[in-house]
Amino acid sequence: MDVLSLLPADWIAAPGWAGPLPAVMLAALVSALATLALLLWLGPAWLAPSLRATGRAGQEAAEAEEACEFLLRGSLARPLTEAARGLIGTLDPRSGRLSALIAHLERDCPGIRADLEELMLHGTAFRHHCQRRDGGAYELVGWPRDGAAHLAIRPASEDATALRGARGALERAEAEAALLRGLIDRAPLLAWTVGADGQIDWCNRPYRERFGAAEAPLAEPGGPSAFAHVPEQVPLTARGEFLRRRVGVAGAAGDRDWYEVSEAPRAGGGWIGFALAADDLVMAEAALRRFIETLTETFAHLPIGLAVFDRNRRLGLFNPALTDLVRIDAVWLAGRPSLRDFLERLRETRQMPDQKDFTSWRRKLSELEEGAREGTYEENWVLPSGKIFRVTGRPHPQGALAFLFEDISTAIQIERRYRSELELGQATLDRISEAVAVFDAAGELVFVNAAFRAIWDPEGAEEPRGLGVAEMARRCAGRSAPSDLWTRLTDFATGAETRASFTGRVALLDGRGFDVLVAPLPDAASLVVFRDRGAERGRDAREETALLGEFAFERLRVPAEQAARRIAATIPAATGEASRALEATARDLRDGLAEAAALVALGDGGDDGPLPLLARALRRRGLALEVSGDETRWPGARRRLALALGLAAADLARPGTTLSIRQAAEGLRAEVEPGTPREEGIAGAIARRMTEAAGGGLAVTREETRLVLTMTLPDAARPADAPGRARGA
Secondary structure (H helix, E strand, C coil): CCHHHHCCHHHCCCCCCCCCCCHHHHHHHHHHHHHHHHHHHHCCCCCCHHHHHHHHHHHHHHHHHHCEEEEEECCEEEECCHHHHHHHHCCCHHHCHHHHHHHHHHCCCCCHHHHHHHHHHHCCCEEEEEECCCCCEEEEEEEEECCEEEEEEEECCHHHHHHHHHHHHHHHHHHHHHHHHHHHHHCCCEEEEECCCCEEEEECHHHHHHHCCCCCCCCCCCCECCCCCCCEEEECCCECCEEEEEEEEECCCCCEEEEEEEEEECCCCCEEEEEEECHHHHHHHHHHHHHHHHHHHHHHHCCCEEEEECCCCEEEEECHHHHHHHCCCHHHHHCCCEHHHHHHHHHHCCCCCCCCCHHHHHHHHHHHHHHHHHCCEEEEEECCCCCEEEEEEEECHHHCEEEEEEECHHHHHHHHHHHHHHHHHHHHHHHCCCEEEEECCCCEEEEECHHHHHHHCCCCCCCCCCCEHHHHHHHHHHCECCCCHHHHHHHHHHCCCCCCCEEEEEEECCCCEEEEEEEECHHHCEEEEEEEHHHHHHHHHHHHHHHHHHHHHHHHHHHHHHHHHHHHHHCCCCCCHHHHHHHHHHHHHHHHHHHHHHHHHHHHCCCCCCCHHHHHHHHHCCCEEEEECCHHHCCHHHHHHHHHHHHHHHHHECCCCEEEEEECCCEEEEEECECCCCCCCHHHHHHHHHHHHCCCEEEEEEECCEEEEEEECCCCCCCCCCCCEEEEC
16 A cells, blocks of 8 residues: 555645655655655554544544534535624624625634635545634635535544644745755855765865766765865864865866865765865965965075074074074074074084073073064174174064074174264364364254354353254344344355355354354265354464564574674674674674663553554664555465565564555555665565465555555455454554
């Protein structure tokens, strides 16, 4: 007897998802449901008779009590039982009995209208198990009867309830199977199962699409696994029961597709397998290898030694520069020593600073490792050999540490030499009397000497370096008389166009005056020099005094030489002529000494007029001095030439007259009233020698009643000063 024939035809229809399921599983499921239905309908033979009788009696009682039957013909519905008439009485009479009944039944059985139409038109019987909203259940049974339709509403029997539950379980199983199949088919991996015979008995959609496998029932073998025999594979570490490997299979374009395959045995023999695409991972690993090779080549050419220690503080990476710097054999380093062994080896080879004792050595190791872990270790190691290493420690991912060893001995020596040169330059400029300041291209003050600080910041309130030229000019302007020099200086130091040097003068509020030179320097820097005019005049006075000393020496030398010649000439004579010659020589020596003393005494006077030394020398000879123009603005060399010219003219002047000196177009010009004619004296010879040394010449001419001495100089083309008179007493 076929158990499937006992079930309605629509109950055993294969579900939509069962097509791909194995026929064995489908047959087993249908057979189990059929067996359950048969037991519920017929009852097992081994059930107690009393139980069957009790169940049947209770069912018949329930049917007699609850039966509700109708005879349907056309659009009429005639109740056949009292319960049916009671139900009709509760329905809306306005729409007709049949329509009202169908509408009432459709609330619990949505497809009852179509079944009733098939029954009334074609005599198709039906049986439905309906669930009320309050949780109760009942059956609707319809069958043809004498050209009409008989509809019975009965309480649900036990077998119907069980069958209803089985159908619900089957529907849920179908939904779950459809959900799982949809998930595994949409999963971004390949999945398959292999039977004991090595043939695939199931695979998901990505597997079928990749390898073109047919979607056959599970009972039919689908061929061997596509990953059973591959041209290239790499074993991987197992995870649990899954064996892992990376395999490469031929791709559609002739290249190779890579997968990570995980396989595990299943009960009853065979395997279950999963495969994830690993092309990106393989390319990333290849890129990583190329990157590591590039880094290795780069590190090999770096002059900086590199040592990387892993999380266990074992040497994992080093470059050739490390072996060259620390003088450690590469073979020993390749043995992956620990960090402490590495540092101990550095200590033994004297490639790190000497430590006084073992305690300080251990503390040094702890500080080094802790600092590298925090990324703050950076120290210069001064080795016993004199080399200097800059050692830097930096943390790396996953607890690793990297140390960089750089030989900075040459850089330190250059830096020290540069610092020494700077200090030497600073000390040199601090020694000169002029005040010097340097501004960079941005107009910021970068250098000043001691003289500058003494003039513009005597209290030492703050360091002037770093100030802008505008701020520095404002401070200097506050200590000096009004002048446009500061505005010109600011424009000069911050200007980008071609700049030319210029000079100027400033006067401090305390009365001191300074000549200022502003000149460009390389790299758009600017130089400012302040020269004290009072100090310049003092230096000129000292040079003029030295000139007077030279005159005094000449006054002594010439008579002494003449005396020597006279004595030499008179020695052979035995007459009294020798005595007279010696007396004349002694007299000349006394006169020369007296004149030399007078010249030296000229430097001790207190005159403040124009050319004060010349004025005092002329006054001793009974002469007056007249200077045309502001001689204080003459350069020191010009003033000394004027002194020599004046003394030369005094030798030719008549006592009681005035000697006039002025700056002419050709140089310097002195005019006197001539006295007794005489040959050129010592002063004239010195003046001529000084003029010729300056590249000029000295000429003596007569203009009417006056004698003119003209000193021609190479730079005489400079415009003369404004005329003016000053007379020495």
